[in-house]
Amino acid sequence: MLFGARPRIADDLSQRGVPSDTLIWAIGDVHGQADLLACLTRAIVTDLGQSACRRRILLLVGDYVDRGLQSREVIQHVLDLETEMEAEGGEVVCLKGNHEELLLKFLEDSTIGPDWAALGGKETLISYGVEPPPLGAKSDQWQRASTALLEHMPRDHLEFLRCLHISVTLGDFHFVHAGVRPGVPLEQQTEADALWIRDAFLADEAPLPKVVVHGHTPVHDVHVDHRRICIDTGAYATGVLSALRLENRTRMLMCAERKGRELGLSFRRL
Ligand SMILES: [Mn+2]
Incomplete structure (x- = not known):
């Protein structure tokens, strides 16, 4: 290869697109907002x-x-969206995050309760009308909380959590919660990596077969390079929830931002 022939990173990403006749909006980590x-x-x-x-x-x-404090409302909103979108011929695709894994695990094994609560599960219990056990609570208190959560959770919410996708590939883009293990073919990725991976994926620089669109690791501003686009803007802490719009080879970003009591929307090309 002649010097200067190596494509610039931006040029490389600009050649990546979604299938023709397809419009995709991808929303980052909501965390009860x-x-x-x-x-x-x-x-x-x-x-x-x-x-x-x-x-x-x-x-x-x-x-x-x-x-965030509105986990139940978020799931209900997504279920309502599914109904609304499907009535109009659209599709809603919901991926699984590590926090959904933790919630489902807690329903089967209450001993993870203290760990889950520390990662924000306490707020989820409250949103479903279950009082979180106090700090240092005994295992039977956590067992009661787990049983109560199962009783309080609407069946369709449980069904929603159990039927989430691990990853989806559309055109040149691969959508997954946390990321992919470098060097492993996309179809051989493990669920644990898809839901939890950080440094091994984020710090690597080798090109990937698809541009990975992911969340999981909050960034102050949406991260874009030739390997990945991170759309987790830490909504629960920053008050900014971001969405990526992909059509052909164009990328747009829309952010909803909390400003005092008001919510505002902003748009830009990415
Ligand atoms: Mn996560």
């Missing part, structure tokens, strides 16, 4: 409704629950 989610989805549903694309997809990269 139902108001920010509703603000984004209102605009997204309008945009999808105005699109002439044959496939119109709204995708969420997981971590619906924990940390």
Whole structure:
């Protein structure tokens, strides 16, 4: 290869696209921020409704629950969106995050309760009307909380959590909660890596077969390079929830931001 022939990173990403006749909106980690989610989805549903694309997809990269106070409302909102979108011929694709894994695990094994609570599970218990056991609570208190959560959780919420996708590939993009293990073919990735991986994926620089669109590791501003696009802007801490719009080879970013009591939307090309 002649010097200078190596494509610049930006050039490389600009050649990557989604399948033709397809419009995708991907939303980052919601973590119990139902108001920010509703603000984004209102605009997204309008945009999808105005699109002439044959496939119109709204995708969420997981971590619906924990940390924020509105986990139940977030799941209900996503279920309502599924009904609304499917009635209009659109698709809602929901990926699984590590926090959904923790919630499901807690329903089967209450001994993880203290660990889960420390990672934001306490807020999820409260949102489903279950009083979180106090610090230093005994195992039987956690067992009661686990049983109570199962009783309080609507069946369709449980079904939702159990049927989440681990990853989805569309055109040149691979959507997954946390990332991929470098050097392992996409179809051989493990669920543990898909839900939890950080440094081994983030710090690596080798090109990947697809551009990975992910969340899990909050960033101050959406991260974009030739390997990956991180759309987790830490909504529960920053008040900013982000969504990526992909059509052909164009990328747009929309953010819902909490400013005092108001919510605002901003847009930019990515
Ligand atoms: Mn996560």
